[in-house]
Amino acid sequence: MTDLPSPPLVTGPRDMALLAFERLPESHRFDGDDAPLGYVLIVLRHEGHTLMTYQRKRACWELPGGGIEPGERARAAAVRELREETGQTVPEDALRFVGYAKTALGPTRHVLRGAVYAAQARSRAPFTANDEVSAIHWRADGSPLPEGLVQTVDEYVVGLCEEG
Structure with a gap:
């Protein structure tokens, strides 16, 4: 178990804690670090709404994102x-x-880093449920999501994207 700084920036359901948000250059490398780069998150906005996904495995509303494949750049993984x-x-x-x-x-309490990207969508493509995501929701600022848990760590990250 990794010792966690006290207190984390925010905690969420499914035993997740945001320990830090680092505004480092995208080119920064974490080689040999105790918290390697392992995933990406995307804050996609369209006409004042933020895209949220309902993740089947965790039964929770989250930002789109996921693991970085071996040899893949984080930016390519986000797309x-x-x-x-x-x-x-x-x-x-x-x-x-x-x-x-x-x-x-x-x-x-496995510690990882995730590269966080933000973008504006030109339009909204149709959605088809898949093995990972059962639903999406374009969330207006401050509005509630449909029934289910919400990953508060991801909500916090959305706010950080608007600050930067």
């Missing part, structure tokens, strides 16, 4: 994950890098 999970497409050069989220995940 791929967004398309795979939601059907939305954004070119790599339309993504704005915001920073790195450092999170403790699950009951083992």
Whole structure:
């Protein structure tokens, strides 16, 4: 179990804690670090709404995102994950890098970093449920989501994207 700083910036359901948000250059490397870069998150907005996904496995509303495949750049992973999970497409050069989220995940408190990107969608593509995501919701600022848990860590990250 990793010792966590006290207190985390925010905690959420499913044993998640946001330990830090680092506004480092996108080119920063975490080689040999105790919290390697392992995932991406995308804050996609369209006409004042933020895209949220209902993740089947965790039964929770979250931002789109996911793991970075071996040899894949984080920016490319963000484009791929967004398309795979939601059907939305954004070119790599339309993504704005915001920073790195450092999170403790699950009951083992495994610590990873995630590259966080923000983008504006030109339109809303149709959604088809898939193995990972059962629903999407374009959330107006401050409005409630449909029934179910909400990953408060991701909500906090949305606010950080608007600050930067």
